[in-house]
Amino acid sequence: MSTDLHHTPESAPATTPPRAAALHEPVIGWFDAHARDLPWRRPDAGAWSVMISEFMLQQTPVVRVLPVHEQWLARWPRPADLAAESPGEAVRAWGRLGYPRRALRLHAAAGAIAQRHGGEVPHDHAELLALPGVGEYTAAAVASFAYGRRHIVLDTNVRRVFARVVTGVAHPPNATTAAERRTAAGLLPADEATAARWAAATMELGALVCTARSPQCGQCPVAALCAWRLAGSPAHEGPPRRGQSYAGTDRQVRGRLLAVLRASPTPVSQSALDSVWHDPVQRARALDTLVEDGLVEPLADGVYRLPV
């Protein structure tokens, strides 16, 4: 086994990266045999179902999204149904998925779809991107998964698969780079339907086999072509991967405060909020930012509620 002692992120892999065409069939074939049966992937799933799932899946695992996604779709079958609700109800129904600003943005996106797009989730990438809460990834994902369009879908799973198979490193950079976009563009099948299949397949491969912690290379359809394996599965180099701290942060306080509001069908008093965090300064700051974000609505006399 030859080890490159002077390896840097920009250096060429020790072996030739696999050709695009050599990857398509095994990866898509693997997907056909092993893809999970997720509600938003079923033939009868509409674009709205896909869009709800994409919002919920931003930084939240599939198993926790499943039940909430089902509830949302049953309660708000079309974008206009959600748009007709108060934003507070969206925040409440978001439950404990985390990052509740996503609920607010999905509610706002539903409003924009009802107003500007005749109630239909747009097909066009640029129009999707213009919606609140829809970034580069989500716009591509909705266009590709819901409408079969040909787009570069670069999420954390796909980035990790390409980092290993093509670039030969254990993990992708912290932020998406131009080099990654070039790699993804070079691998994207020319045929539109195949490209959409490829996007879903590479994402699923990263989620189920080419995982962050302990990849199941024995199950991987392209293990024999994988630049990382061929290089001896070298450990991660470079800057430490971004860790998230949580205990004691404003985020934790915001979470506590919002949990109180979600649980109460009626406005809550200042004292009810005061009871969930000891430090009055941090508590006040957290409440302030929740109000700024539109997640909490202050009423008169130190009473608060979810936004109407």
Place this chain on the structure above:
DNA sequence: CACACGTGGAT
């Protein structure tokens, strides 16, 4: 571009 932004399960 680095950082804020929730929550909970796995190791």
Place this chain on the structure above:
DNA sequence: TATCCAAGTGT
């Protein structure tokens, strides 16, 4: 127990 990680977006 501490850390890592999960289909990112907005600033």
